[in-house]
Amino acid sequence: MSVHIGGKPGDIAERVLLPGDPMRAKWIAETFLEDAVCYTQVRGMLGFTGTYQGVQVSVQGSGMGMPSASIYTHELINEYGVKSLIRIGSCGALAMDLNLGDVIAAIGSATDSNMNRTRFDGLVDYAPVADFSLLRKAVEVAEAQGTPIRVGPILAADAFYTDRPDLYDSLADYGVLAVEMESAAIYTIAARYGAKALTILTVSDHIKRGEAMDSAQREKGFSNMVRIGLETAIAQA
Numbered sequence: 001m002s003v004h005i006g007g008k009p010g011d012i013a014e015r016v017l018l019p020g021d022p023m024r025a026k027w028i029a030e031t032f033l034e035d036a037v038c039y040t041q042v043r044g045m046l047g048f049t050g051t052y053q054g055v056q057v058s059v060q061g062s063g064m065g066m067p068s069a070s071i072y073t074h075e076l077i078n079e080y081g082v083k084s085l086i087r088i089g090s091c092g093a094l095a096m097d098l099n100l101g102d103v104i105a106a107i108g109s110a111t112d113s114n115m116n117r118t119r120f121d122g123l124v125d126y127a128p129v130a131d132f133s134l135l136r137k138a139v140e141v142a143e144a145q146g147t148p149i150r151v152g153p154i155l156a157a158d159a160f161y162t163d164r165p166d167l168y169d170s171l172a173d174y175g176v177l178a179v180e181m182e183s184a185a186i187y188t189i190a191a192r193y194g195a196k197a198l199t200i201l202t203v204s205d206h207i208k209r210g211e212a213m214d215s216a217q218r219e220k221g222f223s224n225m226v227r228i229g230l231e232t233a234i235a236q237a
């Protein structure tokens with residue numbers, strides 16, 4: 001086992017879906033995977049491996065925020081040999097033409113986190129971006145499934161409750177579609193260690209309009225996102 005994941009080497013597939021919520025990992029394993037086995041419960045951050053259309057896939061909770069997601073991303077790649085990581089999460093929309101339940105693929109991730117400023121001594125504003133092959137495949141899969149998918153930049157924020165909503169307005173002016181809390185760290189660490197990463201999100205609330213999905217809308221919307229994530233994952237060499 002690694003410091004934060006209880007599985008043995010070989011327990012985790014090379015393709016991993018990363019929801020923030022460990023209970024979403026359990027729901028995905030029970031709903032979409034065959035023969036799913038729970039390989040870790042350390043800190044309640046559940047992880048499962050099973051098969052999807054005959055291909056081995058794991059789904060690992062990564063927690064909320066970049067410090068937590070960084071730990072799981074780092075250990076999955078460096079301790080378990082994971083090659084592809086697809087985050088599947090919820091987000092708050094900023095773009096006025098997005099609606100609850102819409103699916104987004106994050107081509108790049110702006111961030112207010114200091115983690116990359118520390119990495120580069122504050123001398124470079126590193127641009128965390130999605131792996132192009134994963135992004136292209138996700139768009140193809142979504143189109144084949146008939147699920148509209150919006151590709152664009154997002155914000156990975158340190159704080160869920162912001163004191164600076166004015167910054168969200170500015171980011172929206174620059175085309176930033178939505179806010180979540182992990183993608184920049186996942187993209188950066190995957191790039192650093194030679195893995196592929198993509199973030200796919202479902203709009204669970206609209207920050208500017210003050211709307212939020214109910215639980216029925218969530219399940220339907222999240223199912224579309226999960227199917228895109230799984231199909232994209234198994235298409236990887």
Ligand SMILES: O=P(O)(O)O[C@H]1O[C@H](CO)[C@@H](O)[C@H]1O
Pocket residue numbers: 019020021063064065088089090091160180181182
């Ligand atoms: O739905 P998940 O994957 O947890 O993602 C979003 O939801 C959490 C905040 O409620 C943050 O982790 C944010 O990134």
Ligand SMILES: O=c1cc[nH]c(=O)[nH]1
Pocket residue numbers: 090091092093160179180181204205207
């Ligand atoms: O990080 C998140 C996730 C969902 N909704 C938000 O407003 N922020």
